[in-house]
Amino acid sequence: MVRQRLVGVWGFVLVASVAGVTAADEVVLVNGTTIAGDVMKETPEAIFVDLGHDVLKLPMKNVREIHRADPMIDGASEESGYAQNVTVTEDLYRTGDLSPVPLEEQAKRLGEGVVLVRSPGGLGSGFIIHEDGYLITNFHVVENETDISVNIFRQDGQAFRKEKFEDVRIIAVNPFVDLALLKLEPPDDFDLTVTHVAEGRPVREGDAVFAIGNPLGLERTISKGIVSKRNRAQGGLTYIQTTTQINPGNSGGPLFNANGEVIGVTNMGYMMAEGLNFAIPASCLIDFLKNRDAYAYDQDNPNSGYQYLEAPRRANPDKPGFLQPPSLSPDNRAGNSRTSN
Numbered sequence: 001m002v003r004q005r006l007v008g009v010w011g012f013v014l015v016a017s018v019a020g021v022t023a024a025d026e027v028v029l030v031n032g033t034t035i036a037g038d039v040m041k042e043t044p045e046a047i048f049v050d051l052g053h054d055v056l057k058l059p060m061k062n063v064r065e066i067h068r069a070d071p072m073i074d075g076a077s078e079e080s081g082y083a084q085n086v087t088v089t090e091d092l093y094r095t096g097d098l099s100p101v102p103l104e105e106q107a108k109r110l111g112e113g114v115v116l117v118r119s120p121g122g123l124g125s126g127f128i129i130h131e132d133g134y135l136i137t138n139f140h141v142v143e144n145e146t147d148i149s150v151n152i153f154r155q156d157g158q159a160f161r162k163e164k165f166e167d168v169r170i171i172a173v174n175p176f177v178d179l180a181l182l183k184l185e186p187p188d189d190f191d192l193t194v195t196h197v198a199e200g201r202p203v204r205e206g207d208a209v210f211a212i213g214n215p216l217g218l219e220r221t222i223s224k225g226i227v228s229k230r231n232r233a234q235g236g237l238t239y240i241q242t243t244t245q246i247n248p249g250n251s252g253g254p255l256f257n258a259n260g261e262v263i264g265v266t267n268m269g270y271m272m273a274e275g276l277n278f279a280i281p282a283s284c285l286i287d288f289l290k291n292r293d294a295y296a297y298d299q300d301n302p303n304s305g306y307q308y309l310e311a312p313r314r315a316n317p318d319k320p321g322f323l324q325p326p327s328l329s330p331d332n333r334a335g336n337s338r339t340s341n
Contacts, residue, residue, distance in 0.1 A: 003086030025049070027058065028065040030088060039066065042083055045131075045191040054206065061131040064088055067126075080230050080242060083196065092130045092181075095196045098259040102180050104211060106260050107222055108155070114194035114212040114253060115152050117168075118184070119145035125213035125253030126150065126182065129289075133184040136285065137252030138267050144184070145298065146170075150184050153220055160220065163190075172288070172295040177237060177280060178267050179288045181251075181295075184222070195254060198261035200281050203230045203240060211244045211266055221250075225275075232278065239278040240264045246277035248332045255279040 027035040029051060037049035037056070047063060049056045066084055086096035102108070117126045117137045124141030128134070135150065140147055147170040153160045165184040172181040186192055210224040225243030233243040242255065244270035255264035264279030288295065 003300060006282070014339075026067040027063060029058075029062055030066070031107060031179060042066075045193070059093075059131070060086065061088060065290065086196075090294075091286070092134050092285065093199075093289055094129070095199045096196045096261075098261055100259050103222070103224060106210070106256070107212070109262055110193070110195060110212060110254075110256065111160075112152060112154055113195045114220075115150045116140050116214045117252060118149050118151065120147055123143055123214065123217060123249055124251040125249065125266070127195070128152075128192050129195060131192055131194055133186050133192065134171070135182050135184065136254075136265060137180050137182060138265065139178045139180045140253045142170060142180050142265075143175070148182065148184070151219075170297040172292040173287050173297050174295045177284050177288065179265065179280065179285060181289070181292055195259050197286065198257060198285060200262045201257070201261060201263065201282075203227055203257075203263055203281070205230055208246055208258045209242055209255055209263065211246065211250060211253055211255050213246075213250035215245070215247035217249055219286040221306045225277075228275070231281075234278065235282075238281060239267075240281055242277050242279060243275045244277055245269070245274075248280075264297050320341040 004027055004176065021111070025037060025039045026048065027037070027039065029035070035049060035056070037051045037059070039224065040050050040055065042050040043060075046060055047058050049058060063086055066086055071180040072302045075085055083096040083098050086094060113128045113236070113266045115126045115128065115135060117124045117135075117141060121144070122141070126135045126137035126139055126141075129136055148170070150165045150168050152163045152165070168182050168184045170180060173179070173181050205227055207227045209224060209227055210225070212220065212222050215221050215223075227240060227242055229241035231238045233239075240255065242264075242268075244255065250266050251268070253266050254262045255266050257263045260286075262283050264286055265275070266279045266280075270275035
């Protein structure tokens with residue numbers, strides 16, 4: 001189980017947080033330490049806390065919660081600080097209260113957290129859930145594949161550049177619900193944009209939603225729609241039905257609510273029926289992550305998760321004999337019955 005790494009500066013932090021800071025914002029670290037200060041800026045990778053005489057940068061992976069005195073960060077815009085009450089779980093995902101902004105701002109916030117997953121058999125989408133390089137996609141995107149790579153699109157000024165990661169490992173798969181957990185190995189100086197999962201957040205018919213993915217290989221495509229049905233049954237499972245367009249290549253990408261929280265994992269749509277598209281609910285994703293050890297990937301069995309062996313064939317090609325009903329003679333009483341072939 002992956003646990004959060006802590007940097008060795010908390011002794012300094014405790015002293016600095018007490019010395020002359022009047023701001024009411026509080027940052028609670030994963031080790032229980034509370035830092036009081038003015039949260040000046042927040043990004044998916046780090047937050048910046050004004051301690052009065054110095055500014056402290058804290059990696060978001062070390063932050064459990066953020067408590068604010070005011071709804072907005074003093075002096076910061078919604079674009080720079082948007083996640084409140086962030087909780088980083090030991091199950092590789094994080095939650096938080098995200099502030100709603102227009103769709104174009106959501107694209108800037110979240111674009112680098114959505115990736116293209118490529119294998120010799122095709123391509124799909126995925127999204128980063130943990131700073132150590134863990135990401136989610138559909139099982140059918142990597143089914144029977146071991147040579148997997150991931151492309152991350154980094155914004156460089158007004159343009160995007162493509163960062164390619166080779167030798168991506170499969171960590172866990174659940175073919176039944178069509179989910180896979182992958183891991184890439186980012187360099188130490190490479191900050192990943194991590195998405196937030198909507199845990200316990202109600203999904204209602206009519207809610208505005210949007211998806212980011214790579215339909216038909218068209219990278220960084222955004223589509224929007226509404227929730228048509230929050231719990232549509234298909235094949236014994238429950239899906240979110242949405243009008244958001246889902247095409248081949250979108251599979252495994254995130255379905256976001258208006259705040260930019262992941263409420264589902266897109267996995268299918270009807271090619272000949274416009275507006276009928278489906279996503280795996282976030283509750284199924286969370287259950288998969290919490291029980292990922294049960295779905296651990298076995299490289300000797302690419303379809304691990306379940307496997308049914310074929311029954312052995314009969315060695316004798318002749319018709320099998322059948323038992324005759326027992327005789328009603330006195331000799332064929334219980335415990336002394338005879339049969340013939």
